């Protein structure tokens with residue numbers, strides 16, 4: 001889920017489908033489903049760049065690039 005700051009690094013945000021959806025999809029209350037956000041991510045052109053951004057910037061909350069915080073944590077551990 002991108003933040004609103006626009007820099008060269010964040011041009012993938014221009015195609016971000018989540019910009020059209022509400023933040024409640026991407027920052028769901030604890031214990032609620034992330035399924036809808038992930039479905040949107042799977043159709044998003046910027047998914048890979050979004051996920052890389054979240055991993056690089058250690059984004060801890062919300063769905064980024066189709067992965068929840070727990071899934072990103074697992075991926076980070078696997079990479080490390």
Ligand code: SF4
Pocket residue numbers: 001002013015016017018019026040041042044045046047048050051063064065066
């Ligand atoms: S991959 Fe998901 S969180 Fe990332 S920009 Fe696209 S819709 Fe938003």
